[in-house]
Amino acid sequence: MFPSSGGQVGPTLADVGEFGLIDMIIADLPDRPDVLIGPGDDGAVIAVDGPVVCSVDLLVEDVHFKTAWSPAESVGRKAVAVNVADIEAMGATATGLVIGFAAPPATQQTWVLDFARGLRAECHTTGVALLGGDITRADKIAISVTVMGSLGGHAPVTRSGARPGDVVALRGRLGWAAAGLAVLGRGFRSPRAAVQAYQVPEVPYGAGRIAASAGATSMIDISDGLLADLGHLADRSRVSIDVRRDAFDVPEPLQAVAAATGSDPLKLILTGGEDHALAATFAASDVPEDWTVVGSVTEPVDEPAVTIDGQPWDDDSGWDHYR
Amino acid sequence: MFPSSGGQVGPTLADVGEFGLIDMIIADLPDRPDVLIGPGDDGAVIAVDGPVVCSVDLLVEDVHFKTAWSPAESVGRKAVAVNVADIEAMGATATGLVIGFAAPPATQQTWVLDFARGLRAECHTTGVALLGGDITRADKIAISVTVMGSLGGHAPVTRSGARPGDVVALRGRLGWAAAGLAVLGRGFRSPRAAVQAYQVPEVPYGAGRIAASAGATSMIDISDGLLADLGHLADRSRVSIDVRRDAFDVPEPLQAVAAATGSDPLKLILTGGEDHALAATFAASDVPEDWTVVGSVTEPVDEPAVTIDGQPWDDDSGWDHYR
Helix, strand or coil, rough: CCCCCCCCCCCEHHHHHHHHHHHHHHCCCCCCCCCEECCCCCCCCCCCCCCCCEEEEEEEECCCCCCCCCCCCHHHHHHHHHHHHHHHHHCCCEEEEEEEEEEECCCCCHHHHHHHHHHHHHHHHHEEEEEEEEEEEEECCCEEEEEEEEECCCCCCCCCCCCCCCCEEEEEECCCHHHHHHHCCCCCCHHHHHHHHHHCCCCCCCHHHHHHHHHEEEEECCCCCHHHHHHHHHHHCEEEECCCCCHCCCHHHHHHHHHHHCHHHHHHHCCCCCCCCCCEEEEEHHHCCCCCCEEEEEEECCCCEEECCEECCCCCCCCCCCC | CCCCCCCCCCCCCCCHHHHHHHHHHHCCCCCCCCCCEECCCCCCEEECCEEEEEEEEEEEEEECCCCCCHHHHHHHHHHHHHHHHHCCCCCCCCEEEEEEEECCCCCCCCHHHHHHHHHHHHHHHHCCCCCCCEEEEECCCEEEEEEEEEEECCCCCCCCCCCCCCCEECCCCCHHHHHHHHHHHCCCCCHHHHHHHHHCCCCCHHHHHHHHHHHCCCEEEEECCCHHHHHHHHHCCCCCEEEEEHHCCCCCCCCHHHHHHCCHHHHHHHHHCCCEEEEEEECCCHHCCCCCCEEEEECCCCCCCCCCCEEEECCCCCCCCCC
């Protein structure tokens, strides 16, 4: 569980070596007809149907996860989930991924085996093929996942197509990961549902393609927090967005965390990152089943802006990894 | 030049922030008709022609490069070059890449600007589109590059197709990067050609596609050293390979480095990594112009093996990043 410490028994990465580690991660991959060349060569080859959507995310130990707060299997699952969410947000279906894995030589082999099990489990859940990777040493664990996806004949759904008169709708959860992080940061392990949501986001797999088919005019993955990410969408679309406070129920675990930490549960929902819900804009008649309308798109008064019931939200509302 | 130290003047990444950094890296990208959606959305979209070849490599500060030994621009160029070499080794042409960039907040903005300039320059040289990326903080600089490529209607050339009776041919340089590393490790800066070869490998761009067209039966990128990588190829093809000592000229800079360090110049050539030459096997009549025949493929006597003039090479002959 503490891969950077050398005090535990059992083999480390220095014992199994680079090639042993590769074998551990890519063992027993399922056969897939679209994977023409899998791991083990200079490059992988995957059959695709039309344009390729691709996205990369980095997960760095002690920045994106702490080994004390997330089991290795959860880190593996999260590495896949956060990337597939980006592909979903383009209206596409993820088909294959490659992974870069860097870790200290003293990392326990069991940590890597658990990580690899989570990685492969989430690949299986999402239907994405593990195509290959690169392995190296580093002072801390760093994971890069690049996912490729297919549009299935649709046009990609970008951040720039929202139109005044559209509604803003959501699919997935908000505030749960931030609630989990808040309790872990205070040394607690419950509410367990919130902690698990921080460890592995519950990405609404398949919802991106459904939104694209329904005619979504724009879409974004909520990784930095709802207001921050709607801000990105508003900027790119040159529109303003107003969110309705009464559109949000506060689930019981979030109420509990807010009460225990003396914070506003709505702040968790509006500004909490890392849940990887999808937000999209639609003509009012096009909103798919299972999506929740939470706001509307308007002409910008001056510059694009995001408001709550017509008022600005005066709080910090997103992440900047360098600040 | 020393991004981890905070003692220099000028803005750092903490000053410009994550989004400012993204803007620096992706500024002024050329328009390309195959890039349907470029940087700035949840994912990029690129038009492709047939199956997609993909490969990922990590470059970690103080493992793959030292900022004292490689200017930032060289690190950017190398990050592209080493990945494109993998795509070449499949017989494909690189078309697009995504980058993951992690760095300490105290990193100088000038370092990142120089890095981005090198990255974009090498993308331009190779004709590959910079599609997007992810930015985060970390204790040391870590760079992940994922390249996608196209086969142009050919079958991919793998490591597993070498046949007894084929010849082994090379395109590109060997031993130069190891020579450069040897002199840098001793505190010197010359021979300059060797140092530059370590800082940015001279990948034989386009040679992979030519080899595929000529009928290469197998191919590999020489990243770990000729003997180590021919060993991988022999294992995967279930063949043995014999390399002829007299096939190699020793260029003057390698002679100079070997003399100065008291080492065997042939060892640099046979075991030095990071030059990213291509090795391929062909029917003897199929070897393309500009490729040099250096050996032959034989039936394995017992297990696949790589020999020099029929004898084993008894020295360490490759890299293992965990040993």
